[in-house]
Amino acid sequence: MERETDPSRRDMLKAAGTLAAGCGALLLRVSPAEATPAAMQAAIRNVIGEAAVKPGKVTLDIPPLVENGNTVALTVTVDSPMTPASFVKAIHIFNEKNPQPNVIGIHLGPRAGKASVSTRIRLADSQKVIAIAELSDGSFWSDTVDVVVTLAACVEDLSP
């Protein structure tokens, strides 16, 4: 019995290994242009200027483990009274490893009543996603989440 099952298990492992290597090769092949953490920093500076960004006040609600990177639901909530004296002016979302570091830019005002926005995004790889909020007093706050993606977006190339 043991002898009969052993080779099949070995075969299975071998096949799994080959499959994993194939997937790896596929992932390596499909990265036409990739944003890097440096590109993300550059994009952030491009949008918010030289202002200092402090962690806090922002809650980025995104699943830590994503099965399908083609559509990832997220919610950003900012702790703000949303009064004419103190409100959230903008929320920007960036990523590290998609072909482009920008994801979405949102502009709000005191009329929003509540600084909470939901949308759906694409993620091409496991990576960090960062949400930065600009408040009416000129301060910037952020929240960063590490997301693991099992099926990446943008890999469904039609070329052979």
Add this chain to the structure above:
Amino acid sequence: MSALINVPARAKRGEIITIKTLISHIMETGFRHGVTGDLIPRDIITSFVCRYNGEEIFRAELFPACAANPFITFNTVATESGTLTFTWSGDNGFAATETASIAVE
């Protein structure tokens, strides 16, 4: 035009209402290759604006990292009865407008 808008039909004055919007769009990233190996040109919605009786209350800039059929949820304070106008615009001259009315008592 294939857009779905969810706005409460009536609300109390000063109440915070949640608005949900969904529009059908491929959001082609411009990073994918076609059968011939050529890049498929970018075709995305780049901008979304919501106006409440003409005044802008929400605006978003979209990038290729936004999923197909962009879905955006946000809030606003119900100030007066009237019309909410939703406008999407994008590549290749894409433009769509939807309206929803709200009664504030």
